[in-house]
Amino acid sequence: MRRRGSWDIGDAPGLGWLGMPTNAVRALLIVNAAVFILQTLVLLAGNLVRGDAAWHSLFDRVFGLSGGGLRSGMVWQLGTYMFLHSTNILHIIFNMLALWMFGREVEEWIGARRFLQLYFTGGLVGALCWLAFNWHGHAPLLGASAAVYAVCIAFATLVPERPITMLLFFIVPVTMKAKWWAWIAVALVAYASVVETGGNIAHLAHLGGVVVGYVFIKWLGWGESSRFVETLQAAARPVTRLLEERQRRKNMPPEEFISTQVDPILDKISREGIHSLTREERRILEQAQAKMKERGQEPPPSSAARR
Template sequence: MSYHDQPYSPGGFQVMPPAIKTIILVNVAVFFLQFFSPLAPFLQFFGALWPVASSGDYQFQIWQLVSYMFMHGGLAHILFNMFALWLFGTEIENYWGTKEFTTFYFVCGIGAALINLMTTVGSQYPTVGASGAIFGVLLAFGMMFPDRYIFLYFLFPIKAKYFVAGYAALELFSGINNSAMGSQSNIAHFAHLGGMAVGFVYIKIRQQGWSLTDWAEKLASKNEAVKGKGPKLHSKTEDRNVSETEIDEILDKISREGYESLTKEEKMKLLKAGDR
């Protein structure tokens, strides 16, 4: 059976996995604070991503690289973002696991913020929204399931790899056009592209056997060992090609027992197979 077309069993697939559920709930809570509470000016001042060279009372702060992802400009903005997160992120979290998906989400969001800061020097307008991180998730979906069909406007079928490539081209054109025209757009096109670019680089590095999540866990284990609270943990991922038979066996195991039943080595093999 094919890696990209492997069906999930009802018991192994979560329609609303933990990370996506938490991200959506936090975004909705912040949205209500933004628009229906007296905290709105405070959130705008401290939470939005302000350009580095912004003047006056509004200034860039390091925590804004994360806080801006939980703020939105209006009802349509948050509805579109949260729907896209659920639509494209659900299968990614089910395949990768909650820890790896959460790491990826924030890596893309922070990367998008950094690129946005480089392209908005001199601007006086802040950036808000989870779009940068979600565009990273969209990119991951296109890489993991390139031949999966997406129905554009719920009518026109298009393969995920073409949908993602077309969306990236549209964002690049819009960003360059706005820069050339000197116009101020309320859409952070380069932040979207930044999320996709950072996501692509992270996935490629991850497929070579390195993971920020694993690195953090190893670092924590070493710290525990130094303090005498536990043994050091060592893991070694085999640097060899994964055969189609191995992938089929892993996918059969997912169908029987769910993704969380996989060992760390099996999860690594599955992730590497996504590069085919």
């Protein structure tokens, strides 16, 4: 059983490390692999035809993320960069292995739609964190690492007590709880973000993914309570209620909309004048006019007609 606020590790889906990937994870694995194959073919074709990597470099500049690219209007880079990887095959192997290992269970917990929201939000926020310090650069950012970090941290937030075995230096097996692995990863990423100013590893993007992975799961109300996220949720409730009310009004039949929403506003205009209306009340009147035009009717009577 899934519960809000606390977790029993025995309740977690037992997919096993060798299980088949879930729907969203499978789709992401396939797309990333297909794009990597395309990158490789572009590189090979360029070497055969031109004798250099110019085509591949152009491909990365167009679809990888850079401040220069965004300034040139290539806004699609915010989405496409996370499907490109370095020609070093270890880059994509480690990302896809982590996505496969941890993403399946996260998707089982939160569903495919929310999993994709988590994945792409992690990639987008990671991109923005990186751009904040690389806006004037032209070297492209490539890779799904920020999105994958979001998934891994989401896993550790959902099942913090889960024992995970990793191969240290690819040789020594080390078993720790998921939350401790997560803390180690966060510490390393934070340290690298501050210390390593050079190189081509986008630690700031990784850090953005880390934040998204934690906040996203807490925002859904799962895991241990978080005062920070509860404060964010409380601040967002008035906006959420306003959007829900607007949607409810939009779906109202015109007659009900006029009687329940417009008539009180027209009465207020009669009493206090049109300048007394709030922005939301003016929005309601504009919505009423649109509803009437759709039905080929006259708009609601003005304040002068009601006096």
